[in-house]
Amino acid sequence: MATKDQNGTVLSRQEQKQELKPPPMYQVLLLNDDYTPMEFVVAIIQEYFNKDRETATQIMLKVHRDGKGMCGVYPKDIAGTKVELVLTHARKAGHPLQCVMEEA
Numbered sequence: 348m349a350t351k352d353q354n355g356t357v358l359s360r361q362e363q364k365q366e367l368k369p370p371p372m373y374q375v376l377l378l379n380d381d382y383t384p385m386e387f388v389v390a391i392i393q394e395y396f397n398k399d400r401e402t403a404t405q406i407m408l409k410v411h412r413d414g415k416g417m418c419g420v421y422p423k424d425i426a427g428t429k430v431e432l433v434l435t436h437a438r439k440a441g442h443p444l445q446c447v448m449e450e451a
Contacts, residue, residue, distance in 0.1 A: 371450055373426035377406070377433070378445040379414045387442055392418055395433055420451050 375396070377388065385407055392403035396418040409416035421429065426448040437444035 370422045372420050373423050373448040374420050374451045375418045375426050375429050375433075375446065375448050376415045377410045377418060378447065379410050380443050380445065383437065383442040383444040385411065387437075387440065388444065391433055391436060391444070395429055395436075423448075 377392070388407045388410065389400065389403045392398050392406050393400060396403075396406075398406065398418070406416045406418060419429070420426075430446045430448050433444070433446040437446075
């Protein structure tokens with residue numbers, strides 16, 4: 348099947364490849380609050396973002412000091428899933444931890 352551009356011109360395979368763009372990427376951020384225990388935040392980062400304990404602790408400290416910290420950069424659907432998983436886990440544990448995504 349031939350691919351056409353906006354003007355209806357048939358594109359070669361090389362031209363088709365040039366039009367493909369990587370998907371937009373999104374940062375997943377944790378936001379600081381005064382109630383969620385630091386150890387819980389470290390555990391969340393380890394579980395949902397596959398970070399070792401030292402890296403998770405550094406991210407948690409960044410969240411604590413700067414008000415937010417980046418846990419990773421992902422395509423939109425994966426970032427959205429991670430946000431929902433973190434929020435669900437936090438709510439079930441009774442914590443108000445906020446997790447958001449922003450276009451990178």
